[in-house]
Amino acid sequence: MNELVASFEKQFRGGARIQAALRSPAEGFSVTVLFGPSGSGKTTILRCLAGLEVPEQGSIQFAGQTWFDSGTRTNLPPQGRGVGYLFQQYALFPHRTVAQNIAYGIVGERAAAQARVATLIEQFELTGLQNRFPKELSGGQQQRVALARAIACQPKLLLLDEPLSALDQTLRQNVRSQLRRWLKQCAAPTVMVTHDRDDAMALGDRIVILDGGQILQQGPLAEVFAHPSNETVAKIVGVETIVAGRIVGRQDGVAQIAVNAAILWAAASDHSTDRVLVCIRGEDVVLNRSAENAGSIRNRLRGKVVSISLEGALARVTVDCGLMLAATITRPACEELELRAGAEVYALIKATAIHVVPD
Amino acid sequence: MDWNAAWLTCKLAGATTAVLFALGLPLAVWLSRTKWRGRFVVEAAVALPLVLPPTVLGFYFLQFAGPHGFFGRAFERLTGEILPFSFLGILLASIVCNIPFAVRPFATALSAVDPSLIEASWCLGVSRWKTFWSVTASLAWPGILAGIVLTFAHTVGEFGVVLMVGGNLRGVTRTLSISLYDEVQAMDYDRANATAAALLIFSFVVLGVTYGLNQGKARAR
Numbered sequence: 001m002n003e004l005v006a007s008f009e010k011q012f013r014g015g016a017r018i019q020a021a022l023r024s025p026a027e028g029f030s031v032t033v034l035f036g037p038s039g040s041g042k043t044t045i046l047r048c049l050a051g052l053e054v055p056e057q058g059s060i061q062f063a064g065q066t067w068f069d070s071g072t073r074t075n076l077p078p079q080g081r082g083v084g085y086l087f088q089q090y091a092l093f094p095h096r097t098v099a100q101n102i103a104y105g106i107v108g109e110r111a112a113a114q115a116r117v118a119t120l121i122e123q124f125e126l127t128g129l130q131n132r133f134p135k136e137l138s139g140g141q142q143q144r145v146a147l148a149r150a151i152a153c154q155p156k157l158l159l160l161d162e163p164l165s166a167l168d169q170t171l172r173q174n175v176r177s178q179l180r181r182w183l184k185q186c187a188a189p190t191v192m193v194t195h196d197r198d199d200a201m202a203l204g205d206r207i208v209i210l211d212g213g214q215i216l217q218q219g220p221l222a223e224v225f226a227h228p229s230n231e232t233v234a235k236i237v238g239v240e241t242i243v244a245g246r247i248v249g250r251q252d253g254v255a256q257i258a259v260n261a262a263i264l265w266a267a268a269s270d271h272s273t274d275r276v277l278v279c280i281r282g283e284d285v286v287l288n289r290s291a292e293n294a295g296s297i298r299n300r301l302r303g304k305v306v307s308i309s310l311e312g313a314l315a316r317v318t319v320d321c322g323l324m325l326a327a328t329i330t331r332p333a334c335e336e337l338e339l340r341a342g343a344e345v346y347a348l349i350k351a352t353a354i355h356v357v358p359d
Numbered sequence: 360m361d362w363n364a365a366w367l368t369c370k371l372a373g374a375t376t377a378v379l380f381a382l383g384l385p386l387a388v389w390l391s392r393t394k395w396r397g398r399f400v401v402e403a404a405v406a407l408p409l410v411l412p413p414t415v416l417g418f419y420f421l422q423f424a425g426p427h428g429f430f431g432r433a434f435e436r437l438t439g440e441i442l443p444f445s446f447l448g449i450l451l452a453s454i455v456c457n458i459p460f461a462v463r464p465f466a467t468a469l470s471a472v473d474p475s476l477i478e479a480s481w482c483l484g485v486s487r488w489k490t491f492w493s494v495t496a497s498l499a500w501p502g503i504l505a506g507i508v509l510t511f512a513h514t515v516g517e518f519g520v521v522l523m524v525g526g527n528l529r530g531v532t533r534t535l536s537i538s539l540y541d542e543v544q545a546m547d548y549d550r551a552n553a554t555a556a557a558l559l560i561f562s563f564v565v566l567g568v569t570y571g572l573n574q575g576k577a578r579a580r
Contacts, residue, residue, distance in 0.1 A: 052478050078481040085482040091475040095497055105483025153484060 002027040004157065004189070008058025008068070010044055018044045018213040024191060024206065026063040026157065031183060031190045033200045033221070036210035036236060042193040043088075045210075046159050049191060050085050051078040062157065084155030084188070088162045090146035092134035098145050099130040105153045120148040123185070140171050147179075151186045158183070160192040164199055176202045197238045201225070209233050230357055231277050240282040240316075240326035244359055247274040254298075254351055262322030265298040266354035275359040282328030284353035287317060289337060291346045298351040301325070305343045308334065315339075319347050360553045363530055364538040371446070371521075371534060372514035375453045379461035379510050384503070387465030388491070392474075409459045417523025420452045442524075449525035449532050456520050460509045468502020469495060501573050508569045512562055 007021040018041035024032040034042040047053040049060065051067065054075055060068040067076045078085075092101050102120055106113040121127055124144040134142055143166070150158065163179060164172050180203050183190050194200050200207060201221065208218040209228075216236070217229045228234035234242050245264065249256035255268040259278055266278065291300040303321025310316075315334040317327045325347050339345065390402065408416060424431045424442045435441055442448035472495050480490040496503065518536040525532030527541065535554055542551035 050478075050482055052481070078478070079484050079486060082484070083482060085479065087475045087479060089475065091473065091479040093476060093479075093494060104480070105485060107484070149479075149483070 002063050004049075004060075004062050004191075006045075006049060006058075006060045008048060008055035008060060008070075010041075010048060010053060010055045016041070016213060018048075020045045020048070020058075020215055022208050022215060022218060025189050027189060029184050029187050029189070030205050031180070031192055031203050032206045032208060033204035034191065034193045034208050034210060035197075035200045035204075036195065038195055040210040041213040042195070042210055043161055046085075046161055046191065046193050049157070050083050050159055051076060051081050052085075082153075082156045084150035084153070084158045086146055086150050086158070086160040086163055089166060090134075090142050092142060092146055092149070094134055097131050097133055098126060098137070101134070101145055102148045102152050104149060107153075116152060120152055124148045124182070139167050140175060143167065143175065147182060151188070154186075155188055158186070158188045158190040160190060162193055162195070164194070164196070179203060209236055211236060227355055228279060228357065231359075234277070234279045234355075234357065238281070239279040239355070240328070241278070241280040241285075241324070243278050243323050245276055245278045247276060255356065257356070259323045262301055264301075264349075264354060265351040266356050267352045268356040273358050276356045277359050279355040279357060280325065280349060280353065282316065282326045284349060285319075285325060285327035285329075286348040287319070287327050287329055287333075287337060287339070288346045288348055289344075291348070294346075294348050296350070297348045299347075299349040299354070301347045301349075303345060303347055305339055305341055305345060307341060308339060310334075319345060321347050360550065360557055361533070361535070361538040364533050364535050365557075367446075367530065367532075368515055368534040368536075371450060371453060372511045374450055375457055375514045376461075376507055376511045378450075378454050379457055380507060383458065383461040383506070384465055387462050387469055388495075390462070390466045391470035405462050406459050408456050413456060413517070413519030414523055416456055417452060417520040420455070420520070420524055424448065424451065444524075444526050444528060444532060446525075446531055449521050449534075452520045452524040453514050453517055456517060457510045457513055460513045461506045464502050464506035464509060465499075468499035468505075471502070472498045505569050505573065508565055512565045515561065516558065 002025065004024045004026045010018040020041070024030070034045060036042055044053060048055050055068065055070065057070045058068070059066065059070065062081070066074050067081055068074060093104065096104065099117055099121065103113055103117045106116055121130060124147065126141065126144060126148065129137065129141060134145065137145065143163070164175060167175055176199060192203060204221045206219065207221045207224045209216045209224060211232055217224055217233045224233070225237050228237055228239060231242055243259050245257040245259035247255050247268070248258045253267060255266050257264045257266055257276065257278060264278060286297070288294070291302070294300055301321035303319040303325070306318040306320050306324070308315055308317050310331060313331055315329055315331050317329060317334065317339060319325045319327060327347060337345070386405075390398065390405075421443060422428050424434070426432070426435065426441050426443070431442055442451065476494050476498070477490055480494045481487070485493070516536060517534070518540070521532065521534055522537055527533050527537055533541075535558060539551055539554040539558070542554060
């Protein structure tokens with residue numbers, strides 16, 4: 001009962017067609033992330049939930065209340081849904097001050113409203129900026145005002161459209177950790193759209209994977225990231241290595257998989273087919289100069305470094321060990337191992353870190 | 360200067376502006392938001408009086424609202440009066456003439472308002488009507504004001520259609536621009552000079568104030 005249950009279709013004149021069937025908690029704190037590449041229909045789904053876009057077919061129920069039903073021609077306007085919506089570019093009213101923006105939707109007694117605004121201004125670290133206009137604020141401050149305004153009327157559901165995309169990279173990392181704390185404080189269930197994997201991992205509890213207007217998989221975040229249901233989901237959630245293989249043997253729930261010239265061991269439940277795709281995430285691959293002291297690690301592959309690309313504190317190393325394997329390690333580790341193109345290394349992967357999906 | 364004509368001109372311009380504000384604003388709101396494919400037809404119809412000679416408009420107005428026209432006969436049956444050579448007649452004609460001067464600036468200003476601001480207001484529980492006044496119109500007011508001023512000023516200077524529909528009846532349809540025409544015909548150049556100068560100064564002051572307000576607004580943004 002206390003769930004958001006949405007199942008609808010939206011067809012755009014240009015031809016794009018969005019199909020959504022999703023469930024998400026409607027009470028207490030939780031963050032559901034709509035995740036997918038741009039153009040996958042994430043924002044459209046969010047706008048349909050808010051009532052800003054009307055689907056052609058289907059229904060949206062929130063905690064037992066019908067927000068939309070094409071069968072009974074019910075369509076609650078945005079004003080009646082009690083949602084808080086954070087727009088990608090914040091949509092602050094340029095002709096109103098910070099305090100006036102936050103107070104805009106609050107109804108009721110003047111004194112109570114003022115007290116609420118004062119609380120929010122303190123909570124969102126906006127003290128001293130009450131009388132500024134939006135254009136006099138930094139990006140981070142604007143975002144906090146927009147969030148304060150969205151939660152000022154105590155929404156039943158918070159909808160965030162790419163909440164961090166308008167911020168620069170350094171600020172983004174700081175805000176990412178704060179945002180979850182703020183959302184927790186306001187204790188409303190949240191649905192958030194993002195195409196950034198780090199945002200999704202840092203903020204989400206549940207995740208809905210979208211591509212081309214379709215929902216491909218949904219569930220608890222860790223589960224979806226660890227066990228993508230097919231190749232497209234694996235690519236979207238950022239599994240770096242996806243290769244085709246063939247199961248050549250099974251032993252005590254561990255499958256022996258032939259991939260090109262290499263043999264991999266993977267903890268795989270039974271599959272109807274022997275043709276499989278092997279998914280390995282870059283951070284699950286350990287690189288070492290020798291295969292000794294590998295302990296419980298079942299897969300010890302000898303190979304040559306093909307390329308190294310440095311990204312901030314991380315190094316992405318491609319190793320040819322019969323299959324092309326992508327490993328994500330820290331930069332100091334890369335220097336310590338004196339890795340360079342052509343160097344010989346061992347790639348170590350636990351059998352439980354290799355995920356197998358039917359091809 | 361003919362003060363009687365000056366008063367009549369003000370009355371005509373004021374009434375035209377009031378009617379076009381009340382009717383033109385909803386039309387402009389619709390034009391600025393609709394995604395209907397046939398919108399261009401309405402836009403072209405709205406802009407038509409800009410390029411059409413006022414005499415053409417006046418001619419069709421007489422055909423339609425004159426004693427033999429469909430609307431004119433219905434009006435006569437209902438009220439016992441005829442529209443040509445009456446104040447109501449020139450008012451209706453001048454409203455039609457001035458549609459683009461009101462609706463176009465209104466629509467331009469309204470469509471410049473970021474739609475996500477309007478949606479943000481709706482999501483905060485504020486009704487469409489209240490959102491229009493507190494967000495859309497509040498942000499678009501320089502353009503709306505420009506439309507009002509242009510309509511008023513353009514009605515003051517209207518000549519052809521008023522003459523076609525209203526003729527030249529003192530106290531009924533003789534506006535300032537028509538009295539100027541009369542004065543020149545009568546070779547009364549002193550009076551003509553006063554009337555022409557008054558119209559020139561009025562027009563310049565009105566436009567100066569409008570552009571000044573818009574420039575000040577632009578700097579404040």
